[in-house]
C-alpha cells in the first residue's frame with residue numbers, strides 16, 4: 668500500500684495520517700515531522716529547514732528530496748508507506764516518481780477544508796502546541812504557498828486516475844470514516 672495524503676495546512680492531515688498508517692500497518696512518513704525531529708536533535712538539516720519553516724516557505728528540494736529518499740529506503744517502508752506532506756511541488760512529484768522506480772502510488776487522498784476553518788484550526792493549534800509556524804502572518808503565507816505550489820498536484824494526480832477527495836470538515840471520527848471508505852473503494 669503506497670499512499671499520499673494531501674490538503675491545505677490545518678486540514679487535519681497529520682492526525683488522520685497517523686490513524687491510517689496504523690490501520691494499514693505502514694509507516695507514516697511526514698516531511699514536516701522529519702524536519703521537526705531534525706530540529707529537535709539539532710542537526711544541520713534541521714537548522715537549515717527551520718529558516719524556511721518559520722517563514723512559511725518550502726524547504727529547498729536539495730534538502731527535502733534526499734531526506735525522503737533516505738527515509739523510503741529504510742526497511743519498514745519497502746512494502747508500503749503513507750506520505751504526508753511530500754510531494755508538495757510538481758518537481759517533487761518527478762523526484763518521487765524516480766524514487767519509486769516505475770511503481771505507482773495506489774491512492775492520493777486530498778483532505779479538503781475551507782480557508783476560514785483551516786485558519787481557525789491553525790490559530791487554535793498555535794495556542795495549544797506553540798508551533799513557531801502557526802502565527803497569523805505565517806499561516807497566511809503557508810496557505811498562499813499551498814495554493815500556488817501544491818494545489819496543482821490535485822489535477823496532476825487526478826489525471827493519473829488515483830485521486831480521491833475527502834471532505835475534511837467534521838469530527839476526527841467522521842473524517843476518518845470517510846477516508847477509510849475512500850481508500851478502500
Ligand code: AMP
Nearest residue numbers: 698699719720724725726731752753755
Ligand atoms: P507540515 O508539518 O507538513 O505542515 O510541514 C511544516 C513545514 O515543513 C512546511 O511549512 C514547510 O516549510 C516544510 N515542509 C514540509 N514538507 C515539505 C516539502 N515536501 N517540501 C518543502 N518543504 C516542506
